[in-house]
Amino acid sequence: MSYKKKSTRTIKHGRKREKWTDILPRYLTFITHMRPILRETRRIIINLDPDLLLDTEILDKIRQEEEKRNIRKVRALSEFSAMYRSNIYEIIKDFIIKYRDEIPIIDIKDYIIDFLHESVDALNVLRHITNPDELNLENTYLYQLVKFIEERIMSRGSNLKIIYEKLLENSPNLYECQRHILQSHTYYREKLESPDNFEIPVISPKVYQIINNITSLYNLDPNFGEFPEKENYEIPMILKNDVFLPYIDSIANAEEEAIEKMAERIGLRLIDGIFLAPQEDFVEILLDNNYLRENKQTDGTIRLLPQFSNETLITYYLAFASQRRGFLSKELVNWISMNFAFLIYMGILKWKLSDENIFYAIFKDLQTNEKILPYLMKLICFPNYLGVDKMKIRDSIQYRKEIFNFIGSQIDNLKEFINEIAVFCKKFESRKKK
Amino acid sequence: MAEVQDTTWKMLLNDFENGLEKAIEELQKRDVENIPGAKEALIQRLNNMKLHFPKNNGDIFIKSINEKIQNAFFPNTTSFSEAFEKILKSRTHEQDFIINELLNGFVTSKAKAIALGTQGPIIDRMVEAFSKRNDFHIVDHQFFAMFGDPNKPRHYVKKQLEELVNMFGLVSKELLIEKDIRRSEEKVYTFYTFPSDIIKILEEKYLIIDADLGYAYVSEDFDRNVFICMFLANLAIHRDDIDKIGGSFTINGVSAIFALILLLSFMPKLSVDETNPILNDPTFKADNMSVIPKSWMIRQVLEPLFEPLIKIVAYRVGGGLWFSKIVDSEINKKIHNQIKFLLKDVNKWILGNLCRVEIPIFVEISNIFTEILVGYDEE
Structure with missing residues (x-):
């Protein structure tokens, strides 16, 4: 018999309003697990005699050894780490097999180290995209990038006319992106x-x-x-x-x-x-x-x-939505914040990774995306950033699957915008250093 | 039989001539243009069309429809791979908009659309499913895992996958596993991929085959329009089987879009005064856009031109069978009427002026007309 007192009232629990300090650690969880794996791998490759790289079985053995060291208790995390590590090793192996007859192995090793270095760098930026207490907000990547994108495709202004003018100013280059953020593929869920x-x-x-x-x-x-x-x-x-x-x-x-x-x-x-x-x-x-x-x-x-x-x-529709951003429908909030998160994520990758980086595929993989982007979406919704209702972000895995599928169907204009964002990141970094 | 066909063709050319006359009459009555000389240029163009189009048994139509439009979007062949290759080759950023509009065939009726609204997003799922693997296959269980909803019965996804497999003509292979690792039971996996001749075509741009590693994965260019091209190719080769391609709605829709392409191609380019604000508008790109008279789009002018033109297209594309489906019903009239609102990403409005983006299909067709005009002047 249980002595636990049963409640006599049935309370329908609403969703808890998540705070900045609740979401940021979740955003960082997977990133902080990805970075050490890449760094460990880099250290191992640096210390490895290049000739040993020719034998791919050695890489398999190293990976198995590394997996044994896995002491993480949370199942989701250890599974993710194993998946992530095996992806990295598979990609390295494929790269070696493909080029070992064309490129000297010592150069292959250098390439791999460079690619790993770039990837660690990208994760570093993603890890320090903002800070827990939002200190010195204007100096964070998250704030600057949200404002950069917002200014162009979802401008703010004290009245509708100002917003309209700002959007129109950017429409010659970004009209397709501006239109895109209003046209969620999940329109059939709306009334x-x-x-x-x-x-x-x-x-x-x-x-x-x-x-x-x-x-x-x-x-x-x-x-x-x-x-x-x-x-x-x-x-x-x-x-x-x-x-x-x-x-x-x-x-x-x-x-x-x-x-x-x-x-x-x-x-x-x-x-x-x-x-x-x-x-x-x-x-x-x-x-x-x-x-x-x-x-x-x-x-x-x-x-x-x-x-x-x-x-x-x-x-006008966009200006109207931008001005009344507190009243956007659930679909629109999810869609817009997902696009913002995607643009920021891809912009940082574009800036840090060279186009031929072999690990690009891992970053773009939906499995990686769905670990990072949903939390980034929520961070973007906070009042200091995009200022839309983050309570409308759906947490259902099924729904995420549904909307993330459309990330693959990106339009050309989005790609151009991502390049622009990458250039901005570079400029911001040099400004920050000064 | 040939004689019967000739009579129909002659009648159609005659109808178009009458339509031109009516359109010219209507144009004389009204003026919606804001560019000086636009109305006159259009009247002159329609008069020229009246003069030249019936010549040589409607040679301009035969060349434009049979050689240009069909080759680009609706190849006249029984070979699926040949049709697919041709449509795939016509892809450009703007022509993709046309290909996309053709997917719907028409847009005003949901009941008989070739691809239902809900299938559109599923095409994106197919792209995603193919992008996930490095053997250019999709497996039924993977598809269910990726897109199934645990709260809904699996047969929804199963049905969707089946429909798509049929629609795109994918080929399947079954793999029998004697003992499944989880339940130690026999399990059958079904792999789907493209037919081998299609894979060969895709290899050029969309599919990267890595012989060293034995991988086949899709490139960044592989997108939903690859599927839409397959879909159109499937329609094109089965054009004689009306039920298979979605019935008279498809025929009316496809013919109307092709008729719109023809009309757009034949419209004259206008020279705009250098003080006209359109030249300073940042969305106007002088190198690949031209201002065309907008008055052809008013209902009174468009209707008499459009109806015979749709019949001409239907007759050339699908012979007597297609032609018999273009009946002057109220519903068809409505379908035809709304086609003018299509292709808005290809013929844009800029400050109240209708601008045509000079995409290959428009240029090729208007060249046919220009050649004949020049030849006539030389004579």
Whole structure:
């Protein structure tokens, strides 16, 4: 019989709000196990006579010996360490087998040592990406990198106009990245209208298409109506029905019903229940950026003629999401923070590892990614950094599998951005040293 | 039989001519252009088309559709590997957008799409599963472990894998293990890979075979579009089996996208005044973009051009069988109507001007037309 007193109340436990000091150690856990393995391996290779490297069985034996020394008690960690070590040794073996007939073995040894050195360096940066008490915040890689990326694809500003301008400034080079962070592949989990009216969902392929339709209709054949807030002015309007006319089998019903909410996210409003027209604030932004042109009519009224670009409305969506980042949907929070984490991680790797580094594959492996990126995602969400709701980050392994699969399908523009981030890391390091 | 075909073809060319006339009429009535001379350039181009397109039994269409569009996106062959190789070769950053749009075939009906929305993300899983191993195979158990949800019955993933294997025409091999290490029971593993002639094609760019180590792993270029190319190749070689390729919706969708490519290629380039703000817009790249008249996109102009053009494409691509599926139903009209909103990453709006990105397929087709125009002038 148990003497433990049973609780008479059934309390539904909510999720515990994790603190910075809870998450940082978890982020560091695997990194601190990866680095010594690489360092040990480097020491072993340095001390090994190059000729012995030719016999790959020797490497196998060394690995077995090293594994015996494993005294870690936590199963997940010892399994990970064994997997990590065996990957490293396999890669080294393959490299030797492949090049032993072409390159002198002494050079092969040097290459391996260099590659290991680079990898340890990369892990070193990842390990010191920030500090437990966030001391001297501005001088940490995490802060600087989040701000560097944020400025370009999810800018901050005191009002929507400022954010819009900043995003537009970066869109010639990074428009595809800006659009990418709004288009999570897990759109099918979202609802267009949630009970929480403020929530901003991801842009699904259908919504993206509808936004394209709206852009085309504005440019081609707009109607004009009185500008409600400004006398003597006419603003362009399009018929809501025209937007949904091409859709059959009622497949855009959900979007049609949620049009008011959708319109708000792209700077539009519904007038008289049938017309879509730009909101007052958006008109000002559009005029400033040449997306609306003033044209004086014979009766003295000024008509605002639309001349939209592909990015006109999408950038507004992004600016809107950026300004109301506290209200992003779960999918959007996970997607955006994953992309930020991925960009930071890959940027550091790009900076530290040479393109031919044989260990790149281990770093890019999903098994490694899923040990580091989820915690990095949470760190990025804190108020000093991206400032989104980290409680919305899902901890389910299944979900991580689902979203991390899309890391593989990265777009070219992301690769270009990663190169830019690598260059920035280098600059920041030299600034730091000074 | 040949005579019957000729009559149909002649009728189609005739319909297109009538469509051009109607479009010109509509254009005279309206003006949505903001670039001086744009409307006139378009009218002149449509008049030229009216004059030259019916010549030599519609030679321009035959060359553009049979030689260019089909070769690039829908090869007319019964060999799967040949079709796949041709589509794969047409890949460029922008042409990938076209290939992606063709995956959906059309986008307004979910009920009969060739690849359902949920299959899109699964293609990414296939890429991931192949990238994981160094023998260019996927194993059923690995696939279940990677993508299965412990909270859902396995048959979901099993079914998904089966569907994908059929869709891409993967080949399978079974491996019988007499005693499984865990349960000491007999266990069958199924390995899937690409057919050998496809592997040969992939070797050039997408697959790295390391003879020294006996590895075969995918390069960084191996992505979802490799699968989409396979998918299109599969459609192309089975074009006569309507049920297999998704029925009349696919036919209407594919024909409409090809018709849009044709129309875009035939549109005249406009010269823009040097003070025009578009030239200063950072997204406008003068070296690979050209401003084209936007008025062809208004419904009144596009409709009379598009309908006969879709039929022409269907007839050339799938003969009488495809042609018979392009009926003037309300639904088809809607499908056709929304096609103009497609390919928005290839023909962009920049400050209210429609800009065409000069991708190979547009350049090749417009060259056919230019050659004929020049030849005509010389005569």
